[in-house]
Structure formats: structure tokens, C-alpha cells
Amino acid sequence: MREAHKTEATEDYVELIDDLIRVNGEARLVDVASRMGVTQPTASKTLARLQRDGYVNSEPYRSIFLTEQGKELATQSRLRHEIVLDFLLAIGVSRDTAIRDSEGMEHHVSEETLRVFKKITRAKIKK
Amino acid sequence: MREAHKTEATEDYVELIDDLIRVNGEARLVDVASRMGVTQPTASKTLARLQRDGYVNSEPYRSIFLTEQGKELATQSRLRHEIVLDFLLAIGVSRDTAIRDSEGMEHHVSEETLRVFKKITRAKIKK
DNA sequence: CCTATAATTTAGCCAAGGCTTAGTTTATAC
DNA sequence: GTATAAACTAAGCCTTGGCTAAATTATAGG
Numbered sequence: 001m002r003e004a005h006k007t008e009a010t011e012d013y014v015e016l017i018d019d020l021i022r023v024n025g026e027a028r029l030v031d032v033a034s035r036m037g038v039t040q041p042t043a044s045k046t047l048a049r050l051q052r053d054g055y056v057n058s059e060p061y062r063s064i065f066l067t068e069q070g071k072e073l074a075t076q077s078r079l080r081h082e083i084v085l086d087f088l089l090a091i092g093v094s095r096d097t098a099i100r101d102s103e104g105m106e107h108h109v110s111e112e113t114l115r116v117f118k119k120i121t122r123a124k125i126k127k
Numbered sequence: 128m129r130e131a132h133k134t135e136a137t138e139d140y141v142e143l144i145d146d147l148i149r150v151n152g153e154a155r156l157v158d159v160a161s162r163m164g165v166t167q168p169t170a171s172k173t174l175a176r177l178q179r180d181g182y183v184n185s186e187p188y189r190s191i192f193l194t195e196q197g198k199e200l201a202t203q204s205r206l207r208h209e210i211v212l213d214f215l216l217a218i219g220v221s222r223d224t225a226i227r228d229s230e231g232m233e234h235h236v237s238e239e240t241l242r243v244f245k246k247i248t249r250a251k252i253k254k
Numbered sequence: 255c256c257t258a259t260a261a262t263t264t265a266g267c268c269a270a271g272g273c274t275t276a277g278t279t280t281a282t283a284c
Numbered sequence: 285g286t287a288t289a290a291a292c293t294a295a296g297c298c299t300t301g302g303c304t305a306a307a308t309t310a311t312a313g314g
Contacts, residue, residue, distance in 0.1 A: 097239045104235025
């Protein structure tokens with residue numbers, strides 16, 4: 001896979017796990033799978049890879065935790081995601097579309113473009 | 128892979144082949160591979176899949192042609208790509224970054240967002 | 255406390271997309 | 285016109301990310 005794609009799945013998973021922990025207090029495989037739109041065995045296999053690579057920790061049949069590395073990536077990922085989402089909303093894209101598009105776009109937007117997005121969002125919101 | 132990802136490689140390849148034909152008069156495997164940043168066997172295998180799926184035609188050891196279906200996809204893909212690229216340039220992203228980012232983004236931008244992009248680009252260019 | 259159901263894991267399959275190494279075909283240059 | 289280089293194909297291997305079916309562990313209700 002090309003550059004950006006490599007960490008995409010990883011970012012999506014840690015971001016989701018972070019979100020589940022915030023909202024539900026814990027991240028269960030069943031919820032990860034359903035939110036990612038994949039079957040449980042698929043989610044399970046991906047999580048095993050994330051564990052191998054040091055992003056998450058979990059004991060068999062128990063809920064999933066982020067490692068320090070995982071938390072960092074999740075935070076960073078969430079920030080990018082928010083910048084893109086807010087930008088799309090600011091320029092007039094509907095909420096539903098903005099949510100969908102920002103999910104795919106966040107992985108392909110460079111730091112430079114993020115800075116431009118932020119500036120425009122700020123300007124549109126007129127603070 | 129998730130929704131948008133499925134046709135991504137296909138779109139990138141047909142768009143590139145279309146471009147090579149415009150610029151070079153023909154699309155050779157060696158150029159496809161180098162522009163995609165993969166080895167020739169990898170490009171060859173992908174092209175076999177594109178042929179299987181009806182996007183390209185080619186005889187062994189000969190150059191690559193787009194089918195009607197391939198041409199349509201390439202055109203459509205190039206249009207989206209241009210809209211995203213022009214938009215990034217219009218909002219002040221540098222040319223190099225705009226080129227890189229637009230390549231990844233084009234596959235994740237919905238029709239609605241494309242319309243918004245177009246409108247903003249037109250406004251910024253002040254025609 | 256035991257049993258049914260829910261959650262998770264295991265095993266095994268598949269396709270895509272990547273690689274290397276080795277062999278063939280085509281083109282080029284003398 | 286043939287030797288060498290370049291282009292391409294073949295074969296085989298790997299990882300990721302999907303799936304289903306079957307086994308296992310946890311949990312909740314009675």
C-alpha cells in the first residue's frame with residue numbers, strides 16, 4: 001500500500017477505541033467490530049496486530065486498552081480529524097457528509113493543508 | 128477494505144494510463160510501475176486484474192490501452208482530481224503539497240463536497 | 255449453581271497488493 | 285544479423301484485511 005495507507009487502519013482503530021473508552025468507559029471487541037463495520041473475527045485479528053505493534057493491550061476475553069503509544073496516536077489522529085470535520089462544516093458541507101468525508105480525508109491531509117484549513121475555519125467562524 | 132478504498136487502486140491506474148497516453152502517446156508497463164512507485168511485477172499483476180475487470184486491454188509485451196469503461200473511469204477520476212487540486216491551490220496550499228494531498232483526497236470526497244469545493248474555487252478566482 | 259446466551263477466539267479460506275528471483279521476449283546498437 | 289540490454293512475464297512468497305464455521309469462555313437468570 002502507498003504511504004498514507006499503511007497506518008490508516010491503525011489510526012482508525014485507536015481513534016475508535018479511544019472514543020469507546022471515553023463514551024462507554026471501556027472498549028469491547030463487539031463494539032469495535034460493529035463500529036468498524038466488520039465481523040468480530042476480523043476486528044479480533046486486527047487488534048492482535050495492533051497489540052503486536054504496541055498500540056493496544058488486552059487479555060483474552062477482556063476489554064481493550066490503549067498503550068501510551070496508542071493514546072498518543074489516537075490523540076493526534078482525533079485532532080486531525082476534528083480539524084478536517086470543522087473545516088468541512090465551516091465551508092458549508094452538511095453535517096452527515098462532513099462526518100463521512102472527514103473520516104476518509106483525515107489520512108491524506110498534510111500538515112500544511114491542515115494549517116490552511118484551521119485558518120479558514122477560524123475566519124469563517126469569525127471570532 | 129472500506130468502501131472508498133475498493134476502487135482506489137483502479138482509479139489511480141486508469142488515471143495514470145490515461146495521462147501516459149496523452150503525454151507519451153502510449154502507456155508502457157515500465158512507466159506505469161515507476162510512476163506508481165512499485166516494481167514491474169507488481170504493476171503487471173495489477174494490470175492483469177484491471178484487464179480481468181474490463182478496464183484495460185493489452186497483449187503480452189505490448190503497451191496498455193484503456194477500454195471504454197476504463198476511459199470513462201479515468202475521465203471521471205481526473206475531473207474529481209482536478210476539482211480537489213484547484214480547490215487546494217485556490218485556498219492557498221502550495222503547489223507541491225496540493226498535488227500530493229489531492230491524490231489521496233480525491234477518493235474520499237463526496238459529490239456534495241466537490242460541489243462546495245467548486246463553488247469556493249470559482250469565488251476565489253473571481254471570474 | 256447451573257444453564258443458556260453472548261462475547262471472544264481459533265482455524266481455515268480468499269483476494270489484493272507488495273516483494274524478489276529467474277526466465278523470456280523485444281528492441282537496440284554495433 | 286546477431287549480441288546485449290531493456291522490458292516484460294512467471295513463479296513463489298509475504299502481509300493485510302476480509303469472510304464463515306466452529307470451539308471456547310464469560311455472564312446473567314432462574
